Amino acid sequence: MKKRLGEVLEKVYSRRLSPEKALECLTDYPYQDLGFAKVDHHRELLKGYPEIVYGLGKTPAQIIGIAREIIKKGSNLLVTRVEPEVQAKIKGRLKGTTYNAVARTVTLCQKPAPAGRGKIVVISAGTSDMPVAEEAAVTAEILGNDVVRIYDVGVAGLHRLLHQYDRIREARVVISVAGMEGALPSVVAGLVRVPVIAVPTSIGYGASFKGLAALLAMLNSCPGGVGVVNIDNGFGAAYLASLINHL
Amino acid sequence: MKKRLGEVLEKVYSRRLSPEKALECLTDYPYQDLGFAKVDHHRELLKGYPEIVYGLGKTPAQIIGIAREIIKKGSNLLVTRVEPEVQAKIKGRLKGTTYNAVARTVTLCQKPAPAGRGKIVVISAGTSDMPVAEEAAVTAEILGNDVVRIYDVGVAGLHRLLHQYDRIREARVVISVAGMEGALPSVVAGLVRVPVIAVPTSIGYGASFKGLAALLAMLNSCPGGVGVVNIDNGFGAAYLASLINHL
Amino acid sequence: MKKRLGEVLEKVYSRRLSPEKALECLTDYPYQDLGFAKVDHHRELLKGYPEIVYGLGKTPAQIIGIAREIIKKGSNLLVTRVEPEVQAKIKGRLKGTTYNAVARTVTLCQKPAPAGRGKIVVISAGTSDMPVAEEAAVTAEILGNDVVRIYDVGVAGLHRLLHQYDRIREARVVISVAGMEGALPSVVAGLVRVPVIAVPTSIGYGASFKGLAALLAMLNSCPGGVGVVNIDNGFGAAYLASLINHL
């Protein structure tokens, strides 16, 4: 479209086309992309400095291929959901990258992202929730945020959570990760005056219905200030938290 | 935007602006509406000649107000989901309109819509499904289609359905309406070689779960050629069928 | 059957029937009720001293009729789910009874039930949960228990809950009532070493799905020691708690 617009403008300038005719002709194209490439570029700049690869379902070869291109461009790299057996085949073939075995992420930071304004505190309920929490933490870090990790402080042992009260209150944004009954975000949102991003996890069995119980609990969170993302979506929670922290 | 574009073109024409500068300046506005009013107009012309009012949840006064404006413009009118108690209050206050007590529609055809190319056959399973079927039929008619109604031919009495075999085969598009087990569209789709639009109804009780059973059945329809719309969405089925019939 | 057994025994005693024949003839009646009346009587004595009437769906006349019979027998009376409009018509016609407008119960205690061994603490999350909590409390009381009420201590305001720490720890059994995210029983079970009976309520809207969210949360309760009853089943929770408290 840009090309077409250029041609029209040329014709107008050279007076082969009247402004009226040009207008008519141009407005004939609803929903056209006048400069969309530019928009695209904008979004790339703004939304998430690293380039993100969702690793699940991709072969090691595909991941290596995509990652190398990103690295070559000089971008930061974040590959999520890289299972250990996939990592085993990637290992050593993506120079400089780091594998976080808990988060199942492969990262490479070539140029630090702009720093967020405060701390993002990632709080998780149980040890089994750690992969999701750590995916959130790693993502938040590569997006330029200062991250505080507070893990294994589920509501069953309130004292452990309250022990961390001072650290929690340092947060500009909280990411709260929990499976099973998903009660942690409700409790945390009652303790702080900052946004809480709630991440249900699929941890549990039986009536957890793969995270549905935790998801519903979080959507019904009694104290205000809780926004919910999809089950196991540590990445998405960090992305949203980072957006907030960079405001 | 159109105004802005006009100004820019004027400046180019008067050579107060180079084409390059103009291009740069114009492409700076992603997602702009270059002629959207026009597009809007297009859609109005194309998509559904009558103007549609969804009556449910509107007061008689609101319906009368909106309907009168539409009528004044000379448009065709279709108000759906006008319950009898609402109609009792509208009655006599919208001159020339027709109330279909089964379909619960108020209509006024001021200028016939362009004719569809073939017949739309509306087939319904039980007498309780008639309101939805009739909403579909009335909608299809005001959209310019020749409509054949075949009601009360559920699969429990196959002979009644097969009796209508010849009439069914006249269809260019079939709309098949059924509640409860929702089997009719599957059977009908096996009898014809034209598209079948399936409409589940909320008729039933218990394990019908307000139309969910029929909806799922239709989505799993074994013979090909079936497209499904929302539960009780007679209007939507007719709209889609009419689009097809006007191709 | 008892009669039949008596007759057979008489015949054996009078030697009109041999033991072998008698055995053969008696064992021919599987699942017979040899003394079932007695069993029935046992159960009546043991299971819930008051007689319970589930008021929902009963007319005022029916409730009055049933209640009067129970009162005449000298039993304690508990009518649950008596909505205010029903109570308006019952009022004054059941002498000596008490109406609890929050619990929606009608009670009459003619002879105190045997005392439970400790305290039952009823803890509820929000003010909207009070009808269910109070139904539990009233039921537990008429079943002979010493009841402590701690209401409006939802997890959103942890300090309010912790303020009550000492009172909570006095419990021999806890009944924890919560709607919405249903997190309270999990938090409470982490604070005590006694059984926690969790009651989800239908309080909430949208994704609470009429108590389903709270129910699932409670079934997934992370700390041990939580048993769950049906949504809004304050009566059932108190019945179970009372059984435990009378052990």
Place this chain on the structure above:
Amino acid sequence: MKKRLGEVLEKVYSRRLSPEKALECLTDYPYQDLGFAKVDHHRELLKGYPEIVYGLGKTPAQIIGIAREIIKKGSNLLVTRVEPEVQAKIKGRLKGTTYNAVARTVTLCQKPAPAGRGKIVVISAGTSDMPVAEEAAVTAEILGNDVVRIYDVGVAGLHRLLHQYDRIREARVVISVAGMEGALPSVVAGLVRVPVIAVPTSIGYGASFKGLAALLAMLNSCPGGVGVVNIDNGFGAAYLASLINHL
């Protein structure tokens, strides 16, 4: 208990115990099993002559062990849900037995079961439904019934079903098996005047939700005379059909 009753009767006969005392003592045992062994034996005789082994989840060794005991007793044998890889290890080790690879059953008929009174017609919708249909057919046969198989007559091709009209009408009981939209039982029940046992299968994908769509459809079956069993429960359908056919 039988022993105890015998002893009591002996004591009464020898006049060491009065009938009154005996009655008192015997009726003191509510829910006792006066002859339950006999009852048990009754049920064995009556309910399904073959002994049934549910093969799923059992090791080949377990199946062989159980089956041999049954065979040794002279009973008929029916093992259901024997997957091919299990059968591969059983093969040749259970003399005289037959493996039906479609039904995934292992059977041995040592003494024919009493014959049912009419024919059981097993009708299935698609070829993928055949394992369930065949499990029903094999079960019905070993239970003593004359079985007619009519497969692959789904409602998408009504003519194929109607071709079989005469054979269907021979049925004393119909078993109708279908996955996906589960429409077959509704259509069949409209064609016959005998009981139709409907078996939903888990055949399908997406919105079939592993047979839920078919199950709901069948429960909502419009024509009367349809009883539904669990998803994929070919065995259960045949068992019920056989009960009916032996009445």
Place this chain on the structure above:
Amino acid sequence: MKKRLGEVLEKVYSRRLSPEKALECLTDYPYQDLGFAKVDHHRELLKGYPEIVYGLGKTPAQIIGIAREIIKKGSNLLVTRVEPEVQAKIKGRLKGTTYNAVARTVTLCQKPAPAGRGKIVVISAGTSDMPVAEEAAVTAEILGNDVVRIYDVGVAGLHRLLHQYDRIREARVVISVAGMEGALPSVVAGLVRVPVIAVPTSIGYGASFKGLAALLAMLNSCPGGVGVVNIDNGFGAAYLASLINHL
């Protein structure tokens, strides 16, 4: 079609048409209704002698109109789901009919239906289940069956159920009606060797999900011989039971 066939046959007889041509021409009409009226008549004769009117959603005037036509024809009449407020307006206007306030049925038996071969025993769990149980009983009776009612024998009080053991065993078919946990059909099916038709009711609250809990329980019934119908479908259960009882 019949007319057309007649014409063709006439032409063949008068040798204006060769058999070959006639065959070709006739077979050109797939799915034609060669005698369908007759079939229809067959079904009317066979399937349910009374004519059934589903009362729910019909106005008193509509019910009266339909019922009078049926009565005039000399048929037996069964109107189901006639709520008391509707009955109040029908009362006295349908001579000779009987209103069963529990079953919510209006019936008139003008000519007794052919008698079933044995007894249909209708067993229900709680007093709240009685409307559904009674609808089944009334339906079974007008269909010509000898009905035994055994109500309020839920599994919570097993002794009450077992007291009725002898009466239950008289059944040729059992209809077992239960809401809440829906356990009764499983227990009953373990006690008898005849078909059990299970009817879940919508009785209950919270996690009963309007009968879903009972429905699922019945579909998973452990003992064989259970066929399930839709929630609250007392009529359907009786229809199926009657079909079986007339075999």
Place this chain on the structure above:
Amino acid sequence: MKKRLGEVLEKVYSRRLSPEKALECLTDYPYQDLGFAKVDHHRELLKGYPEIVYGLGKTPAQIIGIAREIIKKGSNLLVTRVEPEVQAKIKGRLKGTTYNAVARTVTLCQKPAPAGRGKIVVISAGTSDMPVAEEAAVTAEILGNDVVRIYDVGVAGLHRLLHQYDRIREARVVISVAGMEGALPSVVAGLVRVPVIAVPTSIGYGASFKGLAALLAMLNSCPGGVGVVNIDNGFGAAYLASLINHL
């Protein structure tokens, strides 16, 4: 039946049977198949020129066997859902066939199908939706349609979709494929005036519930003109689209 009809006609022709008697005798056979074989043949001709094999759950040997028969008959072949590991074993054994690794289809076009009248545009949201989109595209092509593929234009990047505005508007029918939030068909239906067939995919995790989220979104599509097929049913969408495109 055809045979029987032939015989009857012969008898009429030879005057061994009067037309009246013949009529009576013929109409005695309700639901008989007067020429159904012919009907079947009709359907074969009309519905989907290629023969379709659903590959999932079939062994390589089965697929090869069925495919060879189809090829031998001279028909076009379409095998869907051929996973790579199955294809590895089929490869080279079905001469002339093409394997599309994205669509997981095996095809052979021996005689071009009749051409559709316009273009079918297949639009998919994400790269993960491509297998379903491509199954639709391949199916539409072998059914004789001119197919335009527009992939990876999800609503998250509206500019990419709008870039394709002109190509989208060329469609006579649109197939819109999307997983996760399933928003694409709604947006697309707002841009065109032709039927949109919406295909939800099982792409996503957590609260996508294997495509349920996308399915519900599509059924609730706000703009008119959308018909929905089952989750992942690329084939079904193409079949319906082709029916429409051949009208």
Place this chain on the structure above:
Amino acid sequence: MKKRLGEVLEKVYSRRLSPEKALECLTDYPYQDLGFAKVDHHRELLKGYPEIVYGLGKTPAQIIGIAREIIKKGSNLLVTRVEPEVQAKIKGRLKGTTYNAVARTVTLCQKPAPAGRGKIVVISAGTSDMPVAEEAAVTAEILGNDVVRIYDVGVAGLHRLLHQYDRIREARVVISVAGMEGALPSVVAGLVRVPVIAVPTSIGYGASFKGLAALLAMLNSCPGGVGVVNIDNGFGAAYLASLINHL
């Protein structure tokens, strides 16, 4: 607890208690409330300056009573979910308050809340979504935010949404409200680089399942940066958005 602590400190100061003993004695009180009143006060100050009353289920008298107390304290007042019939009885009895008939809110701002840092843009899809959108807008305003309303810009008419592109981009936080297919937040999140709070509404029918379809769609939102709140929770969305906007 504070009192107790004071006493202990006094004793230590007067050296009647050693620090060691004091420590021992104090630490004996787990979960004690050392200053919780203070904390409570903190929360009041920080979390939502106005006091909020959830109007649904409260009588006019209750609302008036609570509201007057709040007003007397000099606090700002926000009553949500005040249905017109309730407002009719409140009207004129709460001086100075404003009723917003669309939002169904009663408000009184006595002292302006601290101003948020940017604009909160509230975007809604359809006119039926306006009550929820307006509840969000009114809430955000009384919480001190500058609110921009952009209503009726659903994805079915993309041009209307894009027309508002510039206004949308002014947002520091976006609240996106939609029922039915719930696609709006996904599209909006693709257009901006700020947090998007998504609010599903219960608008729709049939397969919208009272907002479930929209809720699931939003949780699966493809572009990053979307946090979801409960169905119809306009208040909650505004509360979260305000927290973010005051960071």
Place this chain on the structure above:
Amino acid sequence: MKKRLGEVLEKVYSRRLSPEKALECLTDYPYQDLGFAKVDHHRELLKGYPEIVYGLGKTPAQIIGIAREIIKKGSNLLVTRVEPEVQAKIKGRLKGTTYNAVARTVTLCQKPAPAGRGKIVVISAGTSDMPVAEEAAVTAEILGNDVVRIYDVGVAGLHRLLHQYDRIREARVVISVAGMEGALPSVVAGLVRVPVIAVPTSIGYGASFKGLAALLAMLNSCPGGVGVVNIDNGFGAAYLASLINHL
């Protein structure tokens, strides 16, 4: 916090700080952990004497590592959900431990837990429910309870259950385990006057929906006195039962 409190007390004692100032300073820390370590210790002592390891998802190496630490401390050990293939690798490497192949537990009792006051009776419905029942039994034993096992007494064979009537009545607490229709707890709760802990299992197929059917049935249990835990949660049931039995 303890340290901080110590320091403050020291300063008060040495009169470097007035009690007033100290109070002010200390109360400035809401939610602080004054002695939480101690609390933690309390809980350890009280809640479950053995240390519990949830084996599922842990590698053999992880289990061995954790178990050895627990054993070294002298604690009792309970590892749950140790699948046979994991046990194969653990075997012989944890001296003195016992593997229960049915319960899939590894246990070591180094010091007997305090004895419960009565018997816990574990009743299960089918042989397939035994793993869950046995997990409950093993857990209850290591928690110090006298356990009675009554397995394979499902409601389909009531006589088997009633045979055990005397043993059941010895219970102080009953744990009732059942899959499929989940009817056993309802029947058992009608036979005893002690608390019944109901454990649904995921045993079943089709409409059991992995234990959902049994779960719902148990939540709707008609007789009072039933508390429900999560699907397959034998451990949790035993933990709750033990709490009750130690009261």
